[in-house]
Amino acid sequence: MSDRVKFSNVKKRAAKDKIVFGLVCLFSFLAMIPLFLIIWEVVSKGYKNFNWRLFTQVAPSSMDALLAKMSGEPIPGGILNGITGTILIVGMAVLFTIPLGLFVGIYLSEHPENKFARTVSYLTDLLQGMPSIVIGIIAYIWVVKPLRSYSALAGSVALTIMMLPMVVRSTEETLKMLPRTLKESGLALGASYTSVVFRVILPSGFGGIFTGILLAVSRVMGETAPLMLTALGAAVVNWNILKPTSAIPLLIWDFYNDPNLVDIIWSASLLLLIVIFLLNWIAKIVARRWKI
Amino acid sequence: MKDKIFKGLLFAAALAILLLTAGVIYVLVKQSLDVFHEYGVFGFIFNAEWDPRPETEEYGAWSFIIGTLFTAFFALLLCIPFSLPVALFNGEYFKGYKISSFVSSVVDLLAGIPSIVYGLWGFYTLRPIVIQLGVNAQGFGIFLASIVLAVMIIPYASSLSAEFLSMIPDTVKEGAYSLGATRAETIRHVSLPMASSGIVAAYILALGRALGETMAVTMLIGNTTNVPTSLRDTGNTMASVIANQFGEADGLKLSALIGIGLLLFLITAVINLIAKFIMKKLSVR
Numbered sequence: 378m379s380d381r382v383k384f385s386n387v388k389k390r391a392a393k394d395k396i397v398f399g400l401v402c403l404f405s406f407l408a409m410i411p412l413f414l415i416i417w418e419v420v421s422k423g424y425k426n427f428n429w430r431l432f433t434q435v436a437p438s439s440m441d442a443l444l445a446k447m448s449g450e451p452i453p454g455g456i457l458n459g460i461t462g463t464i465l466i467v468g469m470a471v472l473f474t475i476p477l478g479l480f481v482g483i484y485l486s487e488h489p490e491n492k493f494a495r496t497v498s499y500l501t502d503l504l505q506g507m508p509s510i511v512i513g514i515i516a517y518i519w520v521v522k523p524l525r526s527y528s529a530l531a532g533s534v535a536l537t538i539m540m541l542p543m544v545v546r547s548t549e550e551t552l553k554m555l556p557r558t559l560k561e562s563g564l565a566l567g568a569s570y571t572s573v574v575f576r577v578i579l580p581s582g583f584g585g586i587f588t589g590i591l592l593a594v595s596r597v598m599g600e601t602a603p604l605m606l607t608a609l610g611a612a613v614v615n616w617n618i619l620k621p622t623s624a625i626p627l628l629i630w631d632f633y634n635d636p637n638l639v640d641i642i643w644s645a646s647l648l649l650l651i652v653i654f655l656l657n658w659i660a661k662i663v664a665r666r667w668k669i
Numbered sequence: 670m671k672d673k674i675f676k677g678l679l680f681a682a683a684l685a686i687l688l689l690t691a692g693v694i695y696v697l698v699k700q701s702l703d704v705f706h707e708y709g710v711f712g713f714i715f716n717a718e719w720d721p722r723p724e725t726e727e728y729g730a731w732s733f734i735i736g737t738l739f740t741a742f743f744a745l746l747l748c749i750p751f752s753l754p755v756a757l758f759n760g761e762y763f764k765g766y767k768i769s770s771f772v773s774s775v776v777d778l779l780a781g782i783p784s785i786v787y788g789l790w791g792f793y794t795l796r797p798i799v800i801q802l803g804v805n806a807q808g809f810g811i812f813l814a815s816i817v818l819a820v821m822i823i824p825y826a827s828s829l830s831a832e833f834l835s836m837i838p839d840t841v842k843e844g845a846y847s848l849g850a851t852r853a854e855t856i857r858h859v860s861l862p863m864a865s866s867g868i869v870a871a872y873i874l875a876l877g878r879a880l881g882e883t884m885a886v887t888m889l890i891g892n893t894t895n896v897p898t899s900l901r902d903t904g905n906t907m908a909s910v911i912a913n914q915f916g917e918a919d920g921l922k923l924s925a926l927i928g929i930g931l932l933l934f935l936i937t938a939v940i941n942l943i944a945k946f947i948m949k950k951l952s953v954r
Contacts, residue, residue, distance in 0.1 A: 391851060397856070405751075418793065480679050481682045483679055496687070500686050500689075501686060508883065509881065510912055514915070541686075571675040602912050605916070
């Protein structure tokens with residue numbers, strides 16, 4: 378018999394089988410531990426400062442925090458400037474991404490054999506693998522340099538480049554799963570191509586497309602590196618898209634670098650994690666409810 | 670008429686992807702021309718000197734390239750003993766069971782945690798442990814950064830591997846069982862070899878993630894300019910040096926940092942294309 382599979386000792390082989398199974402279970406279990414450790418750390422350290430102030434006040438200056446610390450009081454201030462900044466930057470990025478991402482996704486799903494479409498598909502993969510810091514450099518050169526100022530707009534451009542390939546892929550894959558007959562019967566009824574896309578194809582694929590958008594948003598929500606090169610950060614609430622703007626992850630980075638502000642780092646992280654996990658959870662429900 | 674405009678719009682959107690990619694490569698090359706002009710392409714890549722002081726200004730990418738490859742490959746090595754069991758758990762042993770969807774959602778949530786939160790976890794929780802282990806005095810360095818990176822890429826490696834494992838037809842495995850093979854033997858001699866190229870593709874993609882990871886590494890690697898030679902060393906990766914020094918950079922330094930960005934982009938692009946190529950071949954078959 379071959380030396381690769383030994384049939385000699387049945388008991389030994391059965392024991393080995395059990396051991397492998399045990400190890401697989403054990404290491405799978407171990408792989409889940411970091412998630413719980415991280416959640417535990419963020420929750421246990423962050424819940425104390427997780428209050429109204431977090432949502433209603435801007436981040437304190439290092440000096441104020443130091444004074445409060447010396448007199449034994451909790452650090453004043455919150456992360457309002459980060460929350461509004463994240464809403465502004467991510468919101469704009471979503472507005473840029475959705476029309477472009479949907480259109481490219483529709484194009485790719487409609488022309489699977491076309492050479493141009495295949496090239497675009499490859500490039501989408503390429504963009505998807507692009508490191509976020511490189512995307513930051515691109516947005517810096519494209520937006521920050523010509524406008525001569527760091528801005529929320531530049532941050533949105535960076536996040537748009539990150540989200541675009543994810544939305545394109547999920548749209549394309551969802552639409553490819555739709556039966557061809559759906560589109561054909563629409564056309565056979567005399568509907569125009571445009572109305573078939575908007576009234577039949579997109580609504581049928583709604584679940585998958587919407588899930589893709591939610592997951593893309595949850596992915597860019599916590600992005601820090603590209604925003605450091607583009608939005609920079611600001612100490613006040615800013616709604617002007619051409620001015621430097623803060624964001625929750627940028628504030629976490631600031632707090633990390635300032636020993637006086639360390640106490641609110643965890644509540645800011647807690648808020649970020651809650652929002653991201655909520656988006657993931659909603660995405661899962663949408664995917665299940667509107668399954669094709 | 671309306672249809673024509675709409676189809677034109679769809680085409681224009683696809684064209685925008687093409688222009689976007691072309692624009693990305695164009696600006697990266699154009700803005701880094703200065704540094705490649707100054708030192709030559711290989712002179713820039715293989716020079717380990719990085720000295721921004723005006724009198725002795727000199728820029729080379731070598732120490733960051735080594736730092737990047739070192740952390741990424743070590744992280745990949747560390748992640749295998751955890752991601753492979755997770756893949757087997759979800760794609761083989763408990764395929765289709767409720768417990769597997771629980772385990773895979775938990776592991777997938779790891780991919781949702783922002784890089785900067787991983788950095789905090791590494792700094793506040795793992796760094797004291799690394800100091801206790803006596804790896805080095807401050808805790809920062811290749812070792813710490815790689816551990817955190819390994820955790821970060823587990824979901825990427827395991828979920829794709831599980832998918833390829835679960836695609837193996839039951840009849841093939843049943844063939845092995847009928848010949849008297851145990852489950853472990855079937856995995857070793859049937860499932861893993863059959864899914865091997867898919868699993869390799871999954872790990873290549875995970876490697877691509879590790880290469881480009883920025884914030885967590887920046888917070889943990891120590892940010893020193895030297896060629897790291899052991900796990901105890903501190904260092905810098907290509908991404909972390911950009912994150913650290915881009916803010917105050919101008920002139921030749923800015924160009925050098927963008928040059929590093931270009932190199933990083935090329936490395937990850939090649940890695941990703943190899944992985945996608947393997948997977949395309951698989952899906953054709």
